Amino acid sequence: MASPGEVLVKMENVCKSFGHVNVLRNVNFEIGYNEVVGLLGDNGAGKSTLIKILTGVHTSDKGSIYWKGKKLVNYSVAKARDLGIETVFQERALSEQHSLWRNVFMGRESTDRWGFINVQKEKEETQRIMRDYMGFTSSALTTEAVVGTMSGGEKQGVAIARALHFQADLIVLDEPTTGLSLSETRKVLGFVEDIKKRGKACIFITHNIYHVYPVAERIVVLDRGTVVGQFAKADVTLEELVDRLYLVARTGSLNGKSANSSSSESDEGEGGQGQDRQCEMP
Amino acid sequence: MESNTLRESKTQISVSVVFLAILLLFIIGNPATFLSMRIYYSFMVSVPFFAIMALSLTLIVICGEIDLSFPAIMGFSGFIFTTVFHFSGSVGFALLLCILAGLGAGLLNGLLIVKLQLPSLVTTLGTQFFWTGVTMVLSGGLGKTLVPTRESVLYNMLVGRIGGIIPVQILWMVFFAVILWVVLNRHRFGAHIYFTGDNPASARVMGVNINRVKTIVFTQMGAFAAFAGVLSSLEVVYFWPTLGQGYLLRTIAAVFLGGTPVEGGIGTIYGTFIGALIIGKLEAGIIAMGMHGFWTQLIYGLIVVVSIAMHSILRRR
Numbered sequence: 174m175a176s177p178g179e180v181l182v183k184m185e186n187v188c189k190s191f192g193h194v195n196v197l198r199n200v201n202f203e204i205g206y207n208e209v210v211g212l213l214g215d216n217g218a219g220k221s222t223l224i225k226i227l228t229g230v231h232t233s234d235k236g237s238i239y240w241k242g243k244k245l246v247n248y249s250v251a252k253a254r255d256l257g258i259e260t261v262f263q264e265r266a267l268s269e270q271h272s273l274w275r276n277v278f279m280g281r282e283s284t285d286r287w288g289f290i291n292v293q294k295e296k297e298e299t300q301r302i303m304r305d306y307m308g309f310t311s312s313a314l315t316t317e318a319v320v321g322t323m324s325g326g327e328k329q330g331v332a333i334a335r336a337l338h339f340q341a342d343l344i345v346l347d348e349p350t351t352g353l354s355l356s357e358t359r360k361v362l363g364f365v366e367d368i369k370k371r372g373k374a375c376i377f378i379t380h381n382i383y384h385v386y387p388v389a390e391r392i393v394v395l396d397r398g399t400v401v402g403q404f405a406k407a408d409v410t411l412e413e414l415v416d417r418l419y420l421v422a423r424t425g426s427l428n429g430k431s432a433n434s435s436s437s438e439s440d441e442g443e444g445g446q447g448q449d450r451q452c453e454m455p
Numbered sequence: 456m457e458s459n460t461l462r463e464s465k466t467q468i469s470v471s472v473v474f475l476a477i478l479l480l481f482i483i484g485n486p487a488t489f490l491s492m493r494i495y496y497s498f499m500v501s502v503p504f505f506a507i508m509a510l511s512l513t514l515i516v517i518c519g520e521i522d523l524s525f526p527a528i529m530g531f532s533g534f535i536f537t538t539v540f541h542f543s544g545s546v547g548f549a550l551l552l553c554i555l556a557g558l559g560a561g562l563l564n565g566l567l568i569v570k571l572q573l574p575s576l577v578t579t580l581g582t583q584f585f586w587t588g589v590t591m592v593l594s595g596g597l598g599k600t601l602v603p604t605r606e607s608v609l610y611n612m613l614v615g616r617i618g619g620i621i622p623v624q625i626l627w628m629v630f631f632a633v634i635l636w637v638v639l640n641r642h643r644f645g646a647h648i649y650f651t652g653d654n655p656a657s658a659r660v661m662g663v664n665i666n667r668v669k670t671i672v673f674t675q676m677g678a679f680a681a682f683a684g685v686l687s688s689l690e691v692v693y694f695w696p697t698l699g700q701g702y703l704l705r706t707i708a709a710v711f712l713g714g715t716p717v718e719g720g721i722g723t724i725y726g727t728f729i730g731a732l733i734i735g736k737l738e739a740g741i742i743a744m745g746m747h748g749f750w751t752q753l754i755y756g757l758i759v760v761v762s763i764a765m766h767s768i769l770r771r772r
Contacts, residue, residue: 230660250662266657268650270720279650280661288643319462 269321326357519719526699532681561677652719
């Protein structure tokens with residue numbers, strides 16, 4: 174667990190609702206420098222929404238985000254990327270009718286000050302990224318390849334390599350293994366280990382504990398819009414974790430009581446503070 | 456693995472083949488007409504009016520949107536041009552205000568579509584009636600002469616004849632094609648147009664300001680429509696309040712003939728350029744081949760449908 178001096182991102186009492194649905198209720202979440210955190214939860218737990226707030230796609234109704242101790246204001250996608258937060262979205266955020274090199278630099282074109290793209294440079298960089306980050310040495314895959322014609326694993330590789338390339342401090346992977354074959358999943362997990370080795374932090378969002386457990390150092394469990402527990406991997410075995418997740422799925426809380434009636438969390442759980450306080454509707 | 460350049464060139468080759476095939480057909484059908492330069496000079500007079508708008512419209516279609524209001528903006532801007540010219544006597548000043556009027560009308564489209572999240576088809580259908588109405592009300596349905604503009608330098612720069620033969624407007628058409636090609640293929644804004652059209656959700660999360668992109672593409676359409684309105688009014692040195700009518704379908708047809716799909720995301724300036732040349736020569740060509748003018752629409756229709764089917768099949772392979 175990151176100690177206060179080492180916190181990279183801190184999200185404090187974040188609330189978000191869409192219409193009458195409270196998607197996030199006073200969520201507290203933090204991640205340290207060079208830490209890999211698994212964000213776990215069922216479909217609809219609010220994982221993607223939390224990440225979209227962290228990356229500036231959505232604004233929160235309430236709560237604050239701190240980056241390296243500084244509170245973020247007027248937050249946007251462009252600002253998040255400038256800070257060094259790169260996201261690999263569940264839908265991969267690729268432009269499938271366009272070439273690999275165009276996709277790598279999507280929204281971040283390498284231009285002169287008049288906005289003209291240095292095509293040669295972008296293609297060369299893409300070539301390098303394919304070799305260094307993605308391990309694509311196949312001659313069949315060129316920088317001109319249309320992304321829509323690539324396999325699911327290759328697409329995920331492009332999305333992750335793109336994130337690694339831009340020297341981000343924090344890389345967010347939203348369900349990176351969904352819809353991938355076994356070997357492709359292994360490759361993606363390799364990418365995550367690579368992120369750690371390169372000294373960067375990573376949030377790995379998934380509903381599959383078996384994918385995240387081997388690579389994460391800490392696991393945060395989100396359920397129905399609140400953080401119901403956090404575990405350092407050192408403290409809990411995979412089997413124990415699976416048992417507890419079943420408990421959460423059944424009761425909405427780690428101690429087996431209904432989440433609505435319980436305000437105190439079990440000793441492992443830290444994320445529960447303040448969660449009894451309901452977010453007000455905006 | 457299919458490459459992007461390969462796919463683009465397939466479309467560009469196919470539209471070029473259609474162009475050459477039709478040309479060949481016309482030459483065989485009426486060699487006297489199509490082997491002399493005269494008819495080509497006359498194409499150079501008339502094609503740029505809608506080709507310039509088709510080039511500009513390509514950006515909107517790539518964005519996954521459509522504009523039906525540019526003929527009305529053309530008419531409205533032409534009215535502004537004529538009125539300002541009659542008040543001030545300055546072609547330059549009239550041109551400036553006319554372009555501004557076009558920009559304003561285009562911006563209005565953009566804002567309605569982006570801020571109110573209205574579908575562009577319906578919005579521009581509405582603004583099309585609106586600007587036609589404004590032009591009719593303000594002009595009282597009456598035309599006005601532009602003969603005095605002939606004295607100006609700008610007249611010769613816009614619709615003069617190089618060496619007394621080649622219409623200057625063809626150079627404007629080529630010039631704008633080059634500019635828009637550079638923007639689309641070499642500028643960040645062009646890349647953002649493609650991303651917005653291909654997958655707006657992805658573009659947004661990757662930091663592309665899709666609302667700004669859409670607003671700008673509709674705004675530039677207004678400016679190009681205004682410019683085309685000035686060219687076509689100056690060519691006949693008369694402003695007709697019905698200016699723009701008859702341009703809608705052939706302009707849109709040029710874009711689709713050129714291989715830009717209605718769903719957007721891809722498309723080329725080269726394709727539209729050739730598409731406009733095809734549309735431009737059809738009418739004269741059909742008549743020159745000795746067929747009745749009634750046949751033009753039928754043949755237009757055939758060529759448009761066949762070309763679009765061809766592009767679609769090529770893309771899927």
